[in-house]
Amino acid sequence: MIIDRFFNSNKLNEEDSFEDVQNSEKPIRSIVKAISWRIIGTLDTMVISWIITGELAIALSIGSIEVVTKMVLYYGHERIWNLIKWRK
Secondary structure, X not given: OHHHHHHOOXXXXXXXXXXXXXXXXXXXXXXXHHHHHHHHHHHHHHHHHHHHHOOHHHHHHHXXXXXXXXXXXXXXXXXXXXXXXXOO
Protein backbone atom coordinates (compact mmCIF):
# COMPACT_ATOMS: atom_id res chain seq x y z
CA MET A 1 0.00 0.00 0.00
CA ILE A 2 2.82 2.45 0.79
CA ILE A 3 4.44 1.79 -2.59
CA ASP A 4 1.10 2.20 -4.35
CA ARG A 5 0.48 5.53 -2.58
CA PHE A 6 4.04 6.65 -3.36
CA PHE A 7 3.58 6.24 -7.12
CA ASN A 8 -0.09 7.30 -7.21
CA SER A 9 0.01 10.16 -4.74
CA ASN A 10 -2.23 12.37 -6.89
CA LYS A 11 -5.05 9.81 -7.02
CA LEU A 12 -7.83 9.87 -4.48
CA ASN A 13 -8.17 6.79 -2.33
CA GLU A 14 -11.46 5.82 -0.74
CA GLU A 15 -10.11 6.41 2.76
CA ASP A 16 -8.75 9.90 1.94
CA SER A 17 -10.90 12.83 2.98
CA PHE A 18 -10.94 16.09 1.05
CA GLU A 19 -8.92 17.72 3.85
CA ASP A 20 -6.25 15.00 3.66
CA VAL A 21 -5.84 15.58 -0.05
CA GLN A 22 -5.79 19.38 0.32
CA ASN A 23 -3.06 19.21 2.99
CA SER A 24 -0.95 16.62 1.18
CA GLU A 25 2.29 17.85 -0.30
CA LYS A 26 2.59 17.18 -4.03
CA PRO A 27 5.66 15.37 -5.43
CA ILE A 28 6.78 18.40 -7.48
CA ARG A 29 6.98 20.49 -4.30
CA SER A 30 9.20 17.84 -2.73
CA ILE A 31 11.44 17.91 -5.81
CA VAL A 32 11.82 21.71 -5.77
CA LYS A 33 12.52 21.69 -2.03
CA ALA A 34 15.11 18.95 -2.51
CA ILE A 35 16.91 20.93 -5.21
CA SER A 36 17.00 24.19 -3.25
CA TRP A 37 18.17 22.46 -0.09
CA ARG A 38 20.83 20.49 -1.97
CA ILE A 39 22.33 23.68 -3.40
CA ILE A 40 22.85 24.96 0.14
CA GLY A 41 23.98 21.58 1.48
CA THR A 42 26.41 20.94 -1.38
CA LEU A 43 28.04 24.33 -1.03
CA ASP A 44 28.48 23.58 2.67
CA THR A 45 30.00 20.16 1.92
CA MET A 46 32.39 21.65 -0.63
CA VAL A 47 33.58 24.36 1.75
CA ILE A 48 34.10 21.88 4.60
CA SER A 49 35.89 19.45 2.26
CA TRP A 50 38.13 22.24 0.98
CA ILE A 51 38.99 23.35 4.53
CA ILE A 52 39.80 19.77 5.62
CA THR A 53 41.72 18.65 2.52
CA GLY A 54 43.10 21.95 1.27
CA GLU A 55 42.38 20.66 -2.26
CA LEU A 56 39.71 22.40 -4.31
CA ALA A 57 39.52 19.55 -6.86
CA ILE A 58 38.79 16.99 -4.13
CA ALA A 59 36.19 19.28 -2.55
CA LEU A 60 34.43 19.68 -5.91
CA SER A 61 34.52 15.90 -6.48
CA ILE A 62 33.00 15.18 -3.10
CA GLY A 63 30.32 17.83 -3.63
CA SER A 64 29.37 16.60 -7.09
CA ILE A 65 28.83 13.02 -5.90
CA GLU A 66 27.05 14.10 -2.74
CA VAL A 67 24.56 16.37 -4.52
CA VAL A 68 22.97 13.53 -6.49
CA THR A 69 22.82 10.95 -3.71
CA LYS A 70 21.38 13.32 -1.15
CA MET A 71 18.67 14.68 -3.49
CA VAL A 72 17.42 11.16 -4.10
CA LEU A 73 17.51 10.34 -0.39
CA TYR A 74 15.74 13.60 0.54
CA TYR A 75 12.97 13.09 -2.01
CA GLY A 76 12.30 9.58 -0.74
CA HIS A 77 12.38 10.77 2.85
CA GLU A 78 9.86 13.55 2.12
CA ARG A 79 7.46 11.23 0.29
CA ILE A 80 7.55 8.63 3.07
CA TRP A 81 6.93 11.29 5.74
CA ASN A 82 4.03 12.62 3.70
CA LEU A 83 2.35 9.21 4.08
CA ILE A 84 2.64 9.31 7.87
CA LYS A 85 -0.46 10.81 9.50
CA TRP A 86 1.26 11.50 12.85
CA ARG A 87 0.71 15.11 14.02
CA LYS A 88 -0.81 16.29 10.72
